[in-house]
Amino acid sequence: MPEITYVVPDGSVHVVDVPAGQSVMDGSVRNNLPGIVAECGGSCSCATCHVYLEGEFADLFDEATDEERELLEYAEGAQPTSRLSCQLIVTGSCDGVRVTVAPEA
C-alpha cells in the first residue's frame, strides 16, 4: 500500500498507508491527523484540505481542475505548490509522496 508522509502544521511528521483509489485527504481523515478539516467531505467545495505538494511529487497526480485552481487562488497561504488534498487520488506509484499541510485559514 502506498505510504504517504504528512507534515502537519505543528511540525510533526506522520507516515501512513493510504490505499490506492483513496485521496490524500482520506488518508489524513482516516488517521485523525491535525490540520486537514475536510468539512465538505471531499467534494471540492470548502478548501479546508489545503496542502503543499512539492515538485517531484506533483506529476504523480492529475492536474488541478479549474474549480480547484480558483479555490486555491485566494486560499490562505496559497503557493504555486498548493493543492486540495481531496483531489489528490493515490495510485500505486504514489509510494513515498510527501505533503505539507497548510496552516488553517
Added chain:
Amino acid sequence: MTTEIPHAVRTRPVAGPDARVVVVGGGHAGAALVGLLRQGGHRGEIVLVGEEHDHPYHRPPLSKKFACAELEQVIRPREFYAEQGVTLRLGSPIVGLDPAARTVTSAGGDSLEYDVAVLATGARPRPLAVPGAGLAGVVGLRNLADARVLRSWVTEGRRLVIIGAGYVGLEVAAVAAAAGVPVTVLEREERVLNRVASAELSAIMAEAHGAHGVDIRVGALVAELVGSGGAVRGVRLESGETLSAEGVLVGIGAVPRTELAEAAGLECAGGVVVDEGARTSDPAVLAIGDVTVRPVDGVGRMRLESIPSATEQAKQAAAAILGTAPPEAEIPWFWSDQLDRKLKIVGVVRSGRAVVLRGDPTSGRFALFHHEHGLVRAVETSNSPADFMAGKKLITSGAVVEPRRLADPDVPLRDIVHAG
C-alpha cells in the same frame, strides 16, 4: 443504574484533558468533536451516543446525491472510533439529562456519568401542520432512511410534490428533474430561498429551475394533503387547486432538538443558547451544531444550520474542554448544489444592502456582492469559486471596495482584494 456521585467528583473543575466527555448526538458536530479532542491530546474517556444505528455520516448528500451511489458517505471509517479510543453507542436515544447528578439517561434506562456533556442533538424537520400530513408517502428529509425513500420514488418515477423551496426542497427537485421525474415545488412565500438567499439570487435560481423542468409555484399555500387508502394522492392548495402527487417531501425548515436541554433547565431561545466557546448556561454542558443559537460576529445571536458552523463549534468545544486557546471566529458560509450549479454563499445575507452583480447569470457563473458603502458583508456565488474565496477575504479584511470595480469583470479580483 445511577450510582451516587461523590461530592468531590461533582464539584471538580469542568474540562481538562482527563475529563469524561459524553457527546449526545452522532451527527457532523459530534463526530467532528471526538476527532478534534483526540487530535488535541484528550486523554479522558470519550463516549459518542447516537440515536441512529448508522455510523456518523455526511448529511449534505441526503438532498444532493440521494439518487446515486455517493449517498452513503461515513464521516470517518467505522474502525476509526475504536482506534481513537472513542466508545460509540449507536441506536441509543438519550431521553434525560441531569445536570445535578451529571448523568444522561438512554431510552434503554442506562445512565452515563459525565464530567462534560456535549449536546449535539441537531434538528428535526419542521412538521407540516395541515390535515393529511400523516399519510403514507409524506416524508421529511433528515436521515439516510428518508433519503432512501426519495431514491425509491425517483427510481419508480413517482410524481413528486415538494413543499418548501429552501435549499433542501430545491436540491431534491433538481435531482428529481434530472432523473426525468415530474416535480412541483410549492413555496408559501413570494420567492424561492426566501429565508436564506437574496431576492436577486432567488430570481436567478427560480428561472434556472424552471428551465430544467421544475414546476415552481410561489405564494402557494397548502390547505390539505389528500389520500386514498392511507397513501397520499394529492396536495390541495388554498386556491382550491389540487395537484396530483405520488410522493410528498416536506422541506419547510428544521426545529432544533432542545427537549433535553429544556427539561434540564438550560437557557434556550429557539435553540440552546451558547457563547463563542460553545458553553451553555450549565458549566458542565456544552452544545454544538444545529441545536444551538450562537453568536455570529457582526450579526448577533442566531441559528446557523450549516456544516461549517457545526465544525467551527466542534473546534470551540474542543478548546473549551481541553483548556486550549479558542479558535478564531469564522465567517459563516453555506453551500448548495442545484442543477449544474454549485452555490457558495459567504457571510449572512440581509436585506437593505446594496448588491453588485459580477458575471453573467445566464451562464450560471456569477457572484452577487452585498455591501454597505463599499464594505462587503456577504457574497453569493454560483460556479465561481474564485469569487467565493475572494469574497471571504474581502469580508474578513474589512477593506472598502469600489462597487464599480467589483461589477467589472475586466478588473481582476486579485487587484481588488490586494488593493483593499
